[in-house]
Amino acid sequence: MNRKPRALIIGGSLSGLFTATTLRAIGWDVDIFERSPNELDSRGGGIVLQGDVLAAFDFAGIRTGSGLGVQSGDRIYLNRADEVISRTFMPQTQTSWNMLYATMKAHLPASVVHPGERFVRFEQDADGITAHFASGRVERGDLLIGADGARSAVREQVMPGRPPRYAGYVAWRGLVPEADLPPAAAEVLAGTFAFQQGEDHLLLEYLVPGDNRSVQAGERRWNWVWYRKAEPMQELPSLMTDRFGARHAFSLAPGLMKDEDIARLRHAASDQLAPTFQALVHGTREPFAQAILDLQVEKMVFGRAVLLGDAAFVPRPHTAGSTAKAAANALALAMILKSANTRIDLALASWQKLQLREGLAMTAWGMRMGDQIMGLSHPLERRRASKPLKRRRRP
Secondary structure, eight states: OOOOOEEEEEOOSHHHHHHHHHHHHTTOEEEEEESOSSOOOOTTOEEEOOHHHHHHHHHHTOOOTTOSSEEEEEEEEEOTTSOEEEEEEEEEEEEEHHHHHHHHHHHSOGGGEEETOOEEEEEEETTEEEEEETTSOEEEESEEEEOOOTTOHHHHHHSTTOOOEEEEEEEEEEEEEGGGSOHHHHHHHTTEEEEEEOSSEEEEEEEEOOTTOOOSTTSOEEEEEEEEEOOTTTHHHHHTBOTTSOBOSSEEOTTOSOHHHHHHHHHHHHHHSOHHHHHHHHTOSSOEEEEEEEBOOSOOEETTEEEOGGGTOBOOGGGOOHHHHHHHHHHHHHHHHHHHTTOHHHHHHHHHHHHHHHHHHHHHHHHHHHHHHHTOOOHHHHHHHTSOOOOOOOO
């Protein structure tokens, strides 16, 4: 009797869910192993909805009912005096991490997700791959997929000593219930995707679904992101130390930021931002933060182990491509495995070739754009500047 092929998916955030839903659509058995014992929260905030996400949902047969997000029309730039200095019609849709997460989670049987399972290592042979977990659990499958994010434990096994690199600046973020913003500020921002650009900082804002995933007017949330430099040796470690004294690697969830850091954020907003954006920052009860990271790999397939999403490439958020890239990786994998039948290894080689090219292009573009926005030199230029020039030999 023929059995279904089985995928062991490490990581239960968006990358893992995209992978699980698309592979199930082609008849694979899937199991997701998530290290957190609790339901994941929506610390990611807002997401620009891209076509790759919609394509993955359509392929997986996920119905979205009333819609996945909130539409905006004009893209505007404000100056410090709250004047609109640029307006361009650029319609798009914005969604949220919790909207995508909950929608995909509801599409999967509860038995597919295994919380509280920390991946330790894998081993493989000619017949498949075996995953070991800290709990003592051992699972066997045809494919193991590292969808466990920028600090991937799977990547650490196959490419040890390759953590993401801090880019030199931080995204301060917040979500404000739609009804909580003063009417004057809401009038300025209504129906727009709004920005304020400074010499070495950038703030952007857009509406996203509410905490209950509602897209009805009055029940949505204002999502803002403010990119600001933070010195890596002093400022960043202090910021990433939470109100309880615990040190975090690259992000602080809502509710963890120290009161003094919130006070400094609000003071900086009063000093640098347009009054409309000041209202957003001051109206945020629990701001959160994430360091901007860079990660590129030269390989995504290691036998029957695969790196996918942010476990392989971490694009700067200016590309609006992290979630879309995870969806595209997962959809392309499912499509090529479906057409490959039992020739999994050949399918993986073909999948890797295209995904590497696209991942490298997206991350390189994001680095250039982010460094230009923040007034930083490009990483390649920094590396060149730190090395002595070598004399070229004549042929």
